[in-house]
Amino acid sequence: MTALRPLMLALAAASCLASPALAASTPALVPWPAAYAPQSGTFKLTAKTPIHVPAGDAEAKAVAQQLRDMLTRAGKPPLKIVEGGAVPAGAIALKRGDHTGEAYDLEISPAGVTIAAVDRKGLFYGAVTVWQLATNGPALPAASIQDAPRYAWRGFMLDSARHMQSVAEIKRLIDAMAAYKLNVLHWHLNDDQGWRLEIKAYPKLTSVGAWRTPKGADAWRPAPAKYEPYGGFYTQDQAREIVAYAAARNIMVVPEIELPGHATAAITAYPELGVTGKVPESGMSDWGVFPNLYNVDDATFAFLETVLDEVVDIFPAPYLHIGGDEAIKNQWQASPKIQAKIKDLGLENEDKLQSWFINRIAAHLATKGRRIVGWDEILEGGAQQSSIIMAWRGVDRAAEAARHGHDTILTAHPQFYMDSRQSLSANEPPGRSELSTLKGLYTFNELAEGMTPEQASHVIGVQANTFTEHQRTAKRVETMVFPRLTAVAELGWTQLARRDWNRYSHGLPVTLGQLDTLGVAHDGVPFEPEATLAPAGNRLSVSLASALGVGEIRYATDGKAPTATSPLYAEPLTLTDGAKLKARTFLNRQPLGGVRDIDVSTRALNTRVSSHLKFCGETVPLRMEADFPREGQRPVFMTGNYRPCWVWESADIAKGATLTARIGQTPFNFQLAGGRRIVDFNKPTTSPYGELVVRKRETSGPTCEGQPLAILPIDAAAAGKAGLSEITAKIPATAGVKDVCMTFNRPNRDMLWALDAVTIEPSR
Structure with missing residues (x-):
């Protein structure tokens, strides 16, 4: 994929929607388009509305079918697809236009809708925009939209090594990604805790390396039952199924095969690959950073090249992620054989050996037409110029990569790490303690201060990551990822000057409703009222506030759930000990998050x-x-x-x-x-x-x-x-x-x- 440099600069310079009043009259579109001009009137979808495609255009017909399915899932009537001939009155028409790649034009009037794009990708994204507008209300607002993404790489990394997700669950995530124009699924398929992809040349990678002994209650069973090993893997046919499903939704699947570190599962299956030649004592059930690295024998490179050849055959993407992070080198340092290799190669230290290791793998992958992506640690010993750097340790790392002429993807921790908690509430799911709020992520500037235009041109995208140590179910993954991933989608698509928190946050009820339609769980906790108690004589003072400060708080003291017409919270409430208080956040008269039952008592105060x-x-x-x-x-x-x-x-x-x-x-x-x-x-x-x-x-x-x-x-x-x-x-x-x-x-x-x-x- 060639990086799309910032496009349509004149459009990007247009004024953003900074006024709350203007935001209130603007439809909820995520990501926000490059140019949006409202027109008079609306277009009403009815059971008689046809979708028209050019004769013989199989790609356009496939997009029309996807649009019909999306609209039906959103509660709209099933629409008939019409091929060839004149465009019927009142139709949604797909046609080939002037814009290439992912760009499209969308014209909506009371008389009909036209989606125009040269490429299938643009047609699909125009259809996604129509779907989003259809979920805003009973009719589509008339408008003229010209749209194209800011970045070519708009990604999400899913860790299936720590905890697996089923094929159906991954497809649901892909549907949600496509609904917000994300286009890269970075699939983390192996780590210290498990090897998740079938490799036919090395069956022990999955017969041994895909299973671990659970820790804690997961391992306990009433006698005489024994523990149930935790794990599993994806067959190559299942991986191909996911690749094809994603491709139909304009999503490229980029696999990650970690090396030289995070290799405990592989070394457990084949101990000769490790430095010690023994099964790692640490086992595979811990979280954290392990010391087990691959050795640098030719036989180990033969293993890795064979594995990667099978991976390349499954995943047609022109990229392959090789990890390269957190390679703790104490085993290399302690090994006379490794030290002799460093001397024979004329290298300075273990960092240079890692660079040599990765560059050897990169050279092999280049013969297969693949370009490597690696975490920013691969810069430490020097990386090949063609290597793409995934900057997880901050914007400064992206700037460093750009200064050295590397294309780079910004995925800064903790902001872009979806396993970071979304608020300080005690009701958040398990995860990292660092904070990554929806607003903080949405307003994040992915370009380092002082970057030259040339360096900024090397920033080819943004990506959110979720590592699943604390996400043992797919529902937990979704809850941690959404709605924050919609903010990442806008960072990747929309020019900085066009992004606006007021407009985006005002549309959240619609966005969350779309996620509900897709069957995707999302975190409501940051929207929910949090209570602070204080003594007030022989009574208690209760202050309410939500973590994000979005919407208004309504409350009830009669034991019933608050509604959009319940009393509006405006100042601290003074209540008796034991009062029944319930509170909920509303925006545009729609609820955000759940109802909070608040314990108003002296014990809660203490x-x-x-x-x-x-x-x-x-x-x-x-x-x-x-x-x-x-x-x-x-x-x-x-x-x-x-x-x-x-x-x-x-x-x-x-x-x-x-x-x-x-x-x-x-x-x-x-x-x-x-x-x-x-x-x-x-x-x-x-x-x-x-x-x-x-x-x-x-x-x-x-x-x-x-x-x-x-x-x-x-x-x-x-x-x-x-x-x-x-x-x-x-x-x-x-x-x-x-x-x-x-x-x-x-x-x-x-x-x-x-x-x-x-x-x-x-x-x-």
Whole structure:
């Protein structure tokens, strides 16, 4: 694919829709077109509306069938397709026009609709725009649209290595991508945790490398049952089916085969590929960064080339992603054989060896007509000029790649990482603790300050990524990805000067309704009201606000769900202890997110969930799931995975208090950098199952040091419970306390106790 440099500059310079009033009168189109001129009147779709295509134009007919199916799915009447002859009155007409590639013209008047494009891709995107306009209301607004994308690469990366998705579930994601004009599915098919693609020359990659022993509750079964291995793989026929399905929707599937790192699954299947020649001790069930790299023997390159030849045969895209990230080189450093190879090749260090390794693979792929894409680490030892750099560590990495003449794709962490949480709410799904909000992503500027026009021309696209360590179901994937992926779609398609948060956010009810029509789950939590309680005499003050600040909040105190006509929240409410308060966000009289049942009570006032506690200690904070139950909904904690520590700032314990902790378990299955991290933890003294230690925090550093206030033992019932447990202790009167910190002592490294919530009720 040749990168589409910024197109239609005159159109891009047109004024954007910055006025909220103007946004309110503008249809919800995502991504926003290059040029949109409203006209008078509307076009009404009826059961008699035909779709006209030129005679003998099979591509146009296929697009017409797709448009008919999309409209029918959206509740419109099934339309008849007419081929050849004069265009009937009141028809939707597809014709070949002047614009090439993905560009199209769309004319809508009360008399009919015309989609014009030279290429099938343009016809399809014009049809998508018609579908979107049809979902805005009972009729299409008359308008003249000239449209073309800003970037050639508008991507989404799906990780199927950590958790798999079915073929049907991937097709549903492809449908949603196509509905917003995304055109690249980057498919992450292998990693330390699993090999997911059938390779006929090496069957053990899937018979061994596609299966792992689950951790935590996934591995537990009542006797005499044994654990069920977790895993699976896609056959080559299934992969071809997905490729064809995507191609019919203008989506190119780019496979990723990770090397030289993230290779534990492959080395587990074929230990001779690794540096040690042995099955990795670490196993495949941990998350994180493993030290297992391929060796640099000719036999290993023969293996990789054979594998890649089969991959190339399945995926016709001119690109192949080779990973290249997070290759921890301590095994290479410790190997006399590897060190001798570095010397024989005249290389400076292990980074240069990685560059040599990747360039050798790139040269082989070039003979197959493939250009490599790699994460930005491949720059560190030097990369071939033709290599495309996927800049995940920030805009600066994209700028660095561009300065060296590399084409680059911006996929900056955490903004473009769909496994980052979307708000600070305790109701968000599990995932990374870093924040990537819908608004922050939509308003992100993908071009580094100071880039020259020549360097900016090397930015060929943007991409969102989802890594699935914490997304064990396809529904969870969708919930984390949407609606943020629609914002990425607009970043990839729409010129910066044409993007406008007011216009985009005003159309969110329509966009979310489209996702519902497609059967795609999406996260409503950032739209939902969050409550803050404060004492107000013998009553309670309740402040409401949503994370995104979009729409208006309506509330009810009669126990019923709020509607668009319920009282409008404008200032803090003063309510009695125990009042029944429900709240919901509305925009354009349509609900955004779900109804919040708000606990208006003194106990809620004195409670903080783990997401609202501070952290101390050496930790990597994550939103992690409990061990239990094996299937269905699990509690989610905000915790650290090495030495977790929670801090309640300015705790009121001057006269003593009762502390109640709601706790649960998560498995410890993490690696970092040089292998399984040395984890320092204290053994419990009051119970063999663990204990919660509460201290008066006397330092502001990274540790929880200070006077112990209470030790809460954990009993056998809590240790084996499928869910949450409560433990309680009295805190003695302690003057001068600002902060209270809490840590767990535990019997071993392979389990973690975590706080779900803490209540501190001061003595009076």
